[in-house]
Amino acid sequence: MKTLILKAGATGLDVVELQELLNQQGFKVVVDGLYDDTTAEAVRKAQASYGLVVDGQAGAKTLHALRNGGEDPRHLQEADLIxxxxxLGVPLAAIKAVNQVETTGPGFLPSGRPVLLFERHVMYRQLAAAGQDAAAAAQRYPQVVSTARGGYAGGTIEWHRFQTATQIDPACAIESASWGMFQxxxxxxxxLGYASAAEFLACMQQSEGQQLEAFVRFIENDPTLLKALKGRKWAEFARRYNGPAYEENHYDIKLERAFDRFSAGEKAAVPA
Structure with missing residues (x-):
């Protein structure tokens, strides 16, 4: 299910609800259903007040904070990105661009579990590498062990697939899923320096800040990827991070535009 993100130019009842929430929390705007510059600025003030990532866009975390008068401690905060x-030695705008373009949205499902995508072909590979009979497991559990990609269900159902895989081998199951916001x-x-697969999973379950930590370690562990990020070589970064299909989704273009937008916002925030 796609996460609703309200941003400049949006209109309608969802914007009305956002504006009403802003007013209830003391960030005064006109309730007219138009996500204009004034609304975006009020959202930025609210995000800064709650310690959230300041981007002027109202997604699930911002709406949660407005509805509850405070942020969830598991949510990613501006201080984490700073x-x-x-x-990493890169501009804050670069990290914000990656956070906006390359993440899956919230790092946790409504159930409180971290988001994941289970890869059955990786499970086959990991079982074989561990000396287990991957072929036999594939015959018995084809939805979670296979030489072919696929079987994806999305959302909470991915946890059911993962839990089925843990019955075969817990460590291989953890290794066979992409975890958290940064996948x-x-x-x-x-x-990445974790003591075990179980410790890695425990960190992914702790907070989005820990999910960001895994991403930072991932970048640090790949000098070419870090060099591309430092040099804002977006096509190279997207290719190494997403694979050769990055062009189909225009990840490099999206990253460049997001970086320019966040850079402009940071300059505008500096007093003359």
């Missing part, structure tokens, strides 16, 4: 940018594959756990 720390990540400093650690980091579990089999990277050792290269």
């Amino acid at each position: 720390a990540a940018a400093k650690r 980091i594959m579990g089999y990277h756990w050792k290269a």
Whole structure:
């Protein structure tokens, strides 16, 4: 299910609800159903007040904070992105661009579990590498063990697939899914410095901040990817991060536009 994100230019009842929430929390705007510059600025003020990522767009986390008068401590915060940018040696706008374009949206499902996508072909590979009879497992559990990609169900059902896979081998199951906002594959756990697959999963379950930590480690572990991010070589970054199909979704163009937009916003926020 696609996450609703309200931004400049949006109209309708969803914007009316957002504007009413802003007013209830003290961020005064005219309730007219038009997501104009005034509404965007009020959203940015609310995000800054709650410690959320300041981007002027109202997604699930911003709406949750407005409805509840505060942010969920598991949500990604502006301070997390600032720390990540400093650690990687890149502009904050670059990290914000990646966060906006390359993430799956919220890092957690409504159930409170981290988002994941289970890859049955990876499960086959990991089982074989662990010395297990992957072919036999594929015959018994074709939806979670296969030489072919697919079987995706999305959302909460992915957890059912994962839990089925844990009955075969818990560590291989963790390694065979991409986890959290940044879709980091579990089999990277050792290269990223985690003590075990189980520790990696525990961190993914903790917070979006920890999901960002896994992303930062992933970038640090790939000098070419880090160089592309530092140089804002968006096509190279998108190719290495998303694979050769990045052009189909125009990830490089989206990253460049998001970077320019966030850079402009940061300059505008600096007093003359």
